[in-house]
Amino acid sequence: MSISGKTAIAGVGTTQFGKLPGSTAWGLQAEAVRLALEDAGLTKDDVDGLFTEPQFNEPLLLHGHVIGRMLGMKPNFLSTQSLGGATAIALIQHAAMAIEERLCEVAVCLFGETAKTGLPMLFGAPQMGRGQSDDIAFGVAGGAVMEARSAMRYMHEYNVTHEMLGSVAITFRDHASKNPAAQYQKPLTMEEYLGTPFVSEPFRRYDCAITSDGGVAVVVTSAERARDLRKPPAYITGIGQAHNLDGLRDPNHYTHFAGARSSERAFRMAGVRPEDVDAMQFYDCFTSTVLITLEDYGYCKKGEGGPFALEGNLGLGKALPSNTSGGSLSEADLAGWNQIAEGVRQVRNECDERQVPNAQTVVVAGHGGFQASHATLVISKDQP
Amino acid sequence: MRDLESTGRTRVADATASAGPLVDLVIGMKPVVIPETSGFWDGTVVQELRIQKCNACGNTQLPGGPCCANCLSQDLTWVKSNGTGRVFSFSIVHQALHPSFMDRVPYVVADIQLDEGPIVLSNVTDVDPHDVRIGLRVAVWFDEQDTDAFGVPFRLPKFKPSEQ
Numbered sequence A: 001m002s003i004s005g006k007t008a009i010a011g012v013g014t015t016q017f018g019k020l021p022g023s024t025a026w027g028l029q030a031e032a033v034r035l036a037l038e039d040a041g042l043t044k045d046d047v048d049g050l051f052t053e054p055q056f057n058e059p060l061l062l063h064g065h066v067i068g069r070m071l072g073m074k075p076n077f078l079s080t081q082s083l084g085g086a087t088a089i090a091l092i093q094h095a096a097m098a099i100e101e102r103l104c105e106v107a108v109c110l111f112g113e114t115a116k117t118g119l120p121m122l123f124g125a126p127q128m129g130r131g132q133s134d135d136i137a138f139g140v141a142g143g144a145v146m147e148a149r150s151a152m153r154y155m156h157e158y159n160v161t162h163e164m165l166g167s168v169a170i171t172f173r174d175h176a177s178k179n180p181a182a183q184y185q186k187p188l189t190m191e192e193y194l195g196t197p198f199v200s201e202p203f204r205r206y207d208c209a210i211t212s213d214g215g216v217a218v219v220v221t222s223a224e225r226a227r228d229l230r231k232p233p234a235y236i237t238g239i240g241q242a243h244n245l246d247g248l249r250d251p252n253h254y255t256h257f258a259g260a261r262s263s264e265r266a267f268r269m270a271g272v273r274p275e276d277v278d279a280m281q282f283y284d285c286f287t288s289t290v291l292i293t294l295e296d297y298g299y300c301k302k303g304e305g306g307p308f309a310l311e312g313n314l315g316l317g318k319a320l321p322s323n324t325s326g327g328s329l330s331e332a333d334l335a336g337w338n339q340i341a342e343g344v345r346q347v348r349n350e351c352d353e354r355q356v357p358n359a360q361t362v363v364v365a366g367h368g369g370f371q372a373s374h375a376t377l378v379i380s381k382d383q384p
Numbered sequence B: 001m002r003d004l005e006s007t008g009r010t011r012v013a014d015a016t017a018s019a020g021p022l023v024d025l026v027i028g029m030k031p032v033v034i035p036e037t038s039g040f041w042d043g044t045v046v047q048e049l050r051i052q053k054c055n056a057c058g059n060t061q062l063p064g065g066p067c068c069a070n071c072l073s074q075d076l077t078w079v080k081s082n083g084t085g086r087v088f089s090f091s092i093v094h095q096a097l098h099p100s101f102m103d104r105v106p107y108v109v110a111d112i113q114l115d116e117g118p119i120v121l122s123n124v125t126d127v128d129p130h131d132v133r134i135g136l137r138v139a140v141w142f143d144e145q146d147t148d149a150f151g152v153p154f155r156l157p158k159f160k161p162s163e164q
């Protein structure tokens, strides 16, 4: 009783990415939904399921209600989730389950925010809850200092070098140079990477996800219905999530993420092995996150992700083409949503210069909440 | 590194003095003491580092919570830690994302594995940040007394290298 292959992504919509002065989160969300429905060849009236992730800056209470009203929808199924960078895949999983159970037929999943030009993120108790924000007193604000401590331990245990981290940023920037929609397209050299000052050691500027305004929406429907729509279906053949909610309080979680469990579930559902994957779209919030996820997913043994990346294996035309759009390090950082859009476009053969030839199976990784949550999505050109 | 009052904190203190607890909460650079963590913060005032312990199963945890994460018992108590341990991991912050810390960089945010087991997040002080290493032996010290947004006193527990 698996949902493998029973549903498909039938449409994706991506707004412009980057610095978009005057834009608002809900405006970008609305635009992404319109574009995704156009892509699928559907109209708003076809939609009866709405799945939303609230933006991080300028948070919106009852996000699903407000956005659903803004879109003029009367859904039969409404879900809002907040699992950090794992949310996008978790929402698509929820949508696929709801569709398979006939609780709704056409689902729109969405995210959008103005992290670049909007209000800065709030810190402290109002955002995080009383007693949940005490770490800030020690100067812990923002994502880099959270993931940096995982990276520092990982580098220490496995002799990972700065050049290994840098190779991830350089390879993904090379992919972004072939993507007209990417926020940063200028190629990056190792000299330039190593020459930038540290943000939060061991991370330099190019180890960290960029900051973006933008929106992404994804239309999910049954495999049957998807076959009659405008674009070829991207079948959801495997999907899974797993959580290490004690994060950095557990010494194992610095170097081993929940991705091992999440990918094991998704790969098993899809009936694929790591070597069957044609392209990988990591949630590259930081360069070290990619290396650790590579190992968790079984592409490399623990400690071998760094040398694997440094040898160039994540590049187009190499062993495991990864983050073919440039990812969060170069295309846009929208909590992992643009990685899903790219995965769908790869199996549809829409990626021009950065297309992975004959991409049949693409895997997307979502990683969120600083080592807490992980989700894995396997999408395939063919129904299993 | 100890000289907090002359650094970023002053600016925040100026802002909060005029606008009150709400701004302090929003800026959020201080802990907010709640019933489940008060045993920890009360301990810092008398310069004791405390760990929450479950009376039912003996599990220890930090930070404090409303129940034991091992057995869900709510029969919890606070026990004194030796305040010694090792740096399990760390980061040297060079660019503070929050204005309150911009004058303090570079500073060390570290995960200290206490000899009793739990990992506690803190700062390592009294050492050149570039001399901090994973495995470094450290001991707790307590920063000057302050109060949270609601007037509850606390001292931030920080760590410095120790000989043992």
Ligand SMILES: [Zn+2]
Pocket (backbone or CB within 6 Å): B054, B055, B056, B057, B058, B059, B068, B069, B070, B071, B072, B073
């Ligand atoms: Zn217990």
